[in-house]
Amino acid sequence: MLTDNPARKTSVSPVSTAVTFDQVVKRYGDHTVLDHLDFEVRQGERVTLIGPSGSGKTTILRLLMTLERVTEGVIQVNGQPFSGLPEKQLRRARRHIGMVFQQFNLFPNMKVLDNITEAPVQVLGLSRDEAAERARDLLDLVGLADKADVHPTRLSGGQQQRVAIARALAMRPDILLLDEVTSALDPELVQGVLDVLRDIAQATDITMLCVTHEMGFARDISDRVLMFDGGRVIESGPPERMFSEPEHERTRDFLGAVL
């Protein structure tokens, strides 16, 4: 049900870039997080961002989700300029992008089903029934079909994160941003979440940008791995090569520490 989505296929031209960062700078006061960053992500590509903490990986996702504004440079999404838009157009452009957060951020005042139907009803204008049907399909996909009428606070972290994934997918985004989605989970709950994401990566053509410390997962789903350090991409390549024979010394050190 995720793949046969005609709306998504027509709105997107076949071979083009999903995301372009062009000389993007992000500073907080004197501190430069991203330093004239250039990179592209093709449509349907799965890209994993790795690197030491503080290297700007999460900032990239937050810029794409418009939770932060660029200091300099241009971000394009689906070939359209994305940074510096007025709030109204920004809200429209944002619909193409979904995000899953480290802390899940489910709405505790709504049941699981309502968490998922909220945006499709309020933003896409779906009827309650349509949205509920979509939500139930997605809950099925993430293995939580029986939790529709439960409040999120009653779920484990892993279950909450799977609901958060379903909630993001309910908007049928072209691009899914995954920000350390397993970092806040107890170790025994990590696998369930990663399995769900693997299934989604296999069953859909959604573009994924993923910040993670789960190198096994990165190897499984990524088409390309970008190594960040000091606000720049210092090395990139397919996961097989990046993990087995990294060229850059910083990459070797980093992988040596986490693998």
Place this chain on the structure above:
Amino acid sequence: MWDWHTAREGLPLILHGFGITLLATALGSLVAIVLGLVIAVLGRAPTRWVRLPLRAVVEFVRSTPVMIQLFAVWVLAPGLDPLTIGIVVLGLHYAMYTSEVYRAGIDAVPRGQWEAAVALSLPPIRTWWGVVLPQAVRKVIPALGNYVISMFKETPFLSVITVNEMVHEANQFGSDNFAYMEAFTIAAAIFLIASYPTSMLMRKLEKRLAH
């Protein structure tokens, strides 16, 4: 000396006054609860042209006694019904306090909730109504309740602008029958009987909403 006969005679009048007191408290609270929310939300407006004047009004109203405000409006708007003036002024005065309560509740909603709303492209109005306010208000219901009790106990101020609330009626009955002790004892007892269980209820509510 305490006279049961006089006390019994005065009771209906004082109870009638209590009805007015309750009405003033209920409607005044309604004004305070709605207006306080509006002020709290506007206090988060992106432009300072909304925030700064609002701040000035809040500070002005909070720094002057409610009794002076009642007098001022009563004198400046002679045509208006005193009870209406009382409800509006009490409500307005308390809205300044409830707005602070709401503000604290809104600040306590984690940033991740706002960010999730952005990530789902929810429009601002829906973010407020559907996500932020339900969580913020839930946390502050007991604090709001305590302000309602406080307002209830300040309704006797309305007697200075001739509203026939309970203390006004007790005073009237006391002077007509020279029975101040009976009249004010009854009024005080009614206040106690009404506010004590209510504040107990608030404390219980606080515990229940805590998790």
